[in-house]
Amino acid sequence: MQELHQNISRRAASFAVAALLAGIATSAASATEWMAWAGAQTPDMGNQALAFLPNEFWIHAGDSIHWTFRTGEIHTVTFLKPGQTRPAAFSLVGINGSVFIGCPGTTPDGSSFDNSACVSSAPSTPGQTYTVSFPSAGNFKLVCLVHTRMTGAIHVLSLSETLPHDQAFYDGQANQEGAELLSDASGLQGRGHAKSEHTSGNGVTAGISAILANGGGSQTAAVMRFLGATTVVHVGDTVEWTNLSTPPFHTITFGTEPANLMPPSPGMPVDSDGVRHAVISSPNQSVNSGFIGSPNQETVGQPQGLLDFTRFRVTFTVPGTFNYICGLHDVLGMIGTVIVHQ
Numbered sequence: 001m002q003e004l005h006q007n008i009s010r011r012a013a014s015f016a017v018a019a020l021l022a023g024i025a026t027s028a029a030s031a032t033e034w035m036a037w038a039g040a041q042t043p044d045m046g047n048q049a050l051a052f053l054p055n056e057f058w059i060h061a062g063d064s065i066h067w068t069f070r071t072g073e074i075h076t077v078t079f080l081k082p083g084q085t086r087p088a089a090f091s092l093v094g095i096n097g098s099v100f101i102g103c104p105g106t107t108p109d110g111s112s113f114d115n116s117a118c119v120s121s122a123p124s125t126p127g128q129t130y131t132v133s134f135p136s137a138g139n140f141k142l143v144c145l146v147h148t149r150m151t152g153a154i155h156v157l158s159l160s161e162t163l164p165h166d167q168a169f170y171d172g173q174a175n176q177e178g179a180e181l182l183s184d185a186s187g188l189q190g191r192g193h194a195k196s197e198h199t200s201g202n203g204v205t206a207g208i209s210a211i212l213a214n215g216g217g218s219q220t221a222a223v224m225r226f227l228g229a230t231t232v233v234h235v236g237d238t239v240e241w242t243n244l245s246t247p248p249f250h251t252i253t254f255g256t257e258p259a260n261l262m263p264p265s266p267g268m269p270v271d272s273d274g275v276r277h278a279v280i281s282s283p284n285q286s287v288n289s290g291f292i293g294s295p296n297q298e299t300v301g302q303p304q305g306l307l308d309f310t311r312f313r314v315t316f317t318v319p320g321t322f323n324y325i326c327g328l329h330d331v332l333g334m335i336g337t338v339i340v341h342q
Contacts, residue, residue, distance in 0.1 A: 031062040033131070035167060038124065038144070039071035040178035042186075045332040048073050048222045049181035050209075050248075052142055053174035055152030056216025058164050064110070064133035065154065069124035072332050073224070076145045077130045078103060078120040079113045089123070089145040098260075102145070113140060120145065142217070148247045148295060151217030177219070184210060184221035192227040192244055202237055204228040204336065206252065206292065206312075206326065208244035222248055224329045229336035238277075238315040239338055247295040250334070251327040252312050255286030261327040264290030277313040283320040288327070316340045 034057060040049035048071060057065060067077045080086065080103055090098045100106070103118035112133045113119040121130035123146065134140065134156045142152035157163065192205035209222035222245060231239055241252050251261050258265075264276050265288045271277045278287045289312040296305050316322065319342045326334040 031064070031133075032060065034059055034063060034065045034170065036065050036067050036170065037174055037178070038067050038069045038075045038077060039073060040182060041071040041073065041332075042182055045072045046223060046225045046334075047182050047185035048224055048332070049178050049185070049219065050075075050144070050147045050150045050222055051177065051181055051219035052077075052144075052150065052152040052216075053178050054170050054216065055142070055177075055214070055219060056155070057153075057170065058155045058157060059134065060159055060161075060163065061137045061156055062133070062135060062159070063156070064131050066129060066131045067121075069126060069128045069130075071124075072126060073329070074123040074125070074146055075150070076102075076121050076123055076143075077132065078118070078143050078145050079132065079140055080118050080143065082115055084118060086143075086148075087145065114138070115140065147220065149211045149218045149220045153216045177214075181212070181219060181221040184212070185223050188221065188223050189225070189227060192223060195242070195244060202231055202233050202239045204231055204239060204241045206241040206243045206245075206250045207248060207329075207334070209246060209248055211246065220247070224248070224326075224332045224334050226326070226334060226336035230339065231337070232339045232341065233316065234341050235317060235319055236315070237340070238313050240275075241289070241292070241312045243293045243310050245293055247293070249291040249293040249295065249328060251291060252289040252314070252324055253287070253327040254280065254314075254322060254324045255284065257325075257327050258286075258288050261288060262291050264288060271313065274307055274309075275311045275313055276309065277315070279315045279317060280322065281317045283318070283322060287314065314338075 037053040069075060087101050087103055090100055100123055103120045106122045107119045110131050111119045112135050114136050119132055137156050137158045140154045142154055144150040188208045188210060192208040195205055205227040207223055209220050212219050243250050268276050268278055280287055292309045292312055294308040294310050296308060319340045322338040324336050
């Protein structure tokens with residue numbers, strides 16, 4: 001009888017272990033990989049949606065999200081620890097081809113995030129993918145380290161809770177949000193042209209953008225173009241560029257690109273209203289504006305910041321054709337020309 005009891009106990013224990021393993025296998029098998037996208041653009045790459053599409057998900061613990069990058073403009077998929085200081089995307093020495101800082105560095109594709117350590121992809125290229133899994137319930141903020149107003153929210157629910165949406169819903173939302181942001185960017189172009197004409201007789205708008213918010217965070221519709229890109233002036237005239245974008249920076253770069261685009265060319269004078277003002281006296285002269293833009297936001301509890309550098313001026317003293325680029329976005333087609341007549 002005692003031996004029979006022991007056999008029954010062993011069988012019961014074996015069934016319990018088998019049930020536990022089956023439960024684990026079932027849980028693993030039921031984990032879902034959700035599809036999402038980072039960025040959208042028009043065929044000419046001039047209009048950009050700086051956005052996670054969609055930028056809000058409800059998923060189960062154990063699920064993962066697989067992002068596909070779709071634009072020539074770079075992005076990251078990044079989750080910082082709560083309270084972690086946001087790092088710069090790149091080192092300040094040698095912006096062209098500089099080292100990605102990350103949070104710090106990058107983490108492997110398929111990394112898990114649970115708020116205990118940061119997770120980040122590398123800066124993207126079109127078609128690249130990156131997957132993050134979420135092992136435990138919680139609410140997590142998604143950011144792009146390259147664009148400060150590109151955020152999202154991931155709501156991870158326990159397995160006992162019912163998810164509000166399926167993949168088809170998110171696919172439709174992504175397509176709609178991307179199309180709306182690109183349409184908004186297209187509408188901004190007319191405003192950018194009009195603004196440059198009102199600001200200066202020889203004015204050029206160096207990009208324009210608008211930040212939009214939704215339940216998941218913020219998204220940006222951006223025009224990566226010089227509006228009024230071909231400007232015709234005479235010797236002695238001054239051309240003025242104004243960046244109407246926030247948060248994207250731009251540069252006005254003539255000639256050879258410097259290794260570090262962030263600072264302006266050495267020795268450049270500044271007008272009394274705080275605008276950097278270069279003089280170009282040769283078609284072979286290299287001049288870089290440095291970063292221009294207005295990325296800063298006024299924040300309660302933080303010191304008052306200085307005025308942003310949003311404009312740049314160049315006076316041309318010789319005739320010729322002077323080509324220039326935005327050193328940050330020339331790969332998207334952000335280029336321009338100044339034609340100077342005698």
